[in-house]
């Protein structure tokens with residue numbers, strides 16, 4: 001008989017760390033905006049008691065931080081963009097070092113003889129560049145802190161990186177795709193590149209194709225985390241790209257509806273991360289790489305449903321359908337609204353698509369939400385081949401869908 005694993009740690013392995021969860025609960029109790037939400041909650045002494053606590057959503061964490069204003073015990077307290085996708089940046093905190101020493105104890109993708117290109121954007125309160133720098137620091141490797149570059153600068157920088165015989169590069173998959181696509185276009189190869197570190201988005205299978213052409217020896221090394229939780233888990237080239245091994249100072253729980261929540265067991269943690277939900281769904285499974293203990297398989301965001309004329313459009317399903325088309329490398333859904341009502345749905349496509357209209361007809365026929373919502377104006381559902389998808393200027397990420405208000 002098998003029991004479904006719902007926690008990444010055993011009762012014994014989590015026991016000591018639960019003291020941190022009890023302290024976080026005390027802090028959350030003192031946040032006036034939460035009222036009596038935590039009043040009846042018993043300090044968790046077991047995993048079952050932890051699972052009985054109310055989960056925290058993104059906005060809750062920001063509410064708590066505004067009240068708590070935590071400060072690092074050693075070094076500086078850094079402010080980073082955290083959560084939310086609209087309006088002014090919400091803020092998360094981290095001490096210098098960004099908790100990477102605990103990650104490095106268990107995961108060492110970089111070694112002393114590596115030449116590592118840090119291609120995560122620096123500035124605008126983004127965290128990934130700095131946590132990657134923290135990891136590189138611990139490994140003692142050589143670092144090229146490149147950050148983001150403009151479209152015209154790629155060939156020149158790629159030539160520089162080839163000359164420097166770089167062995168490792170790190171970035172969000174969207175940014176990495178730009179690097180390798182430009183390398184392919186310019187005919188530049190990076191034969192010494194062996195490691196591709198990534199964090200911030202799901203891995204994009206099309207990257208394997210780019211790597212085969214540009215850097216055939218390169219293998220992926222992924223991290224999973226957020227600016228609220230910091231790095232939760234990581235994987236190796238032998239693990240599936242959607243599966244990560246959680247670290248012992250991060251407690252992962254699979255809750256109602258398969259939603260993941262995270263509890264920090266690190267006493268140095270500044271964000272009050274107690275059953276914090278990122279919106280990702282997942283499960284705890286054995287990893288095919290053979291490493292013992294439960295691994296976290298991330299199944300995507302449960303909130304990736306956009307309302308179109310009162311019907312829920314499952315963006316991930318639609319994109320998976322479109323990205324199965326030969327020649328399509330990536331797609332995005334753009335909903336244009338006027339006065340709060342969906343005026344049109346555009347499926348934006350990167351790559352080559354010889355007959356967009358045939359795909360458009362197929363999507364209308366196969367997608368209940370589209371055919372029903374646009375029954376009277378099907379011409380407002382379009383498929384368009386574009387040069388670039390829409391990125392969020394604030395977070396540097398390219399989401400599966402974007403909503404635009406038309407005036």
Ligand SMILES: [Zn+2]
Nearest residue numbers: 239287289291
């Ligand atoms: Zn694995």
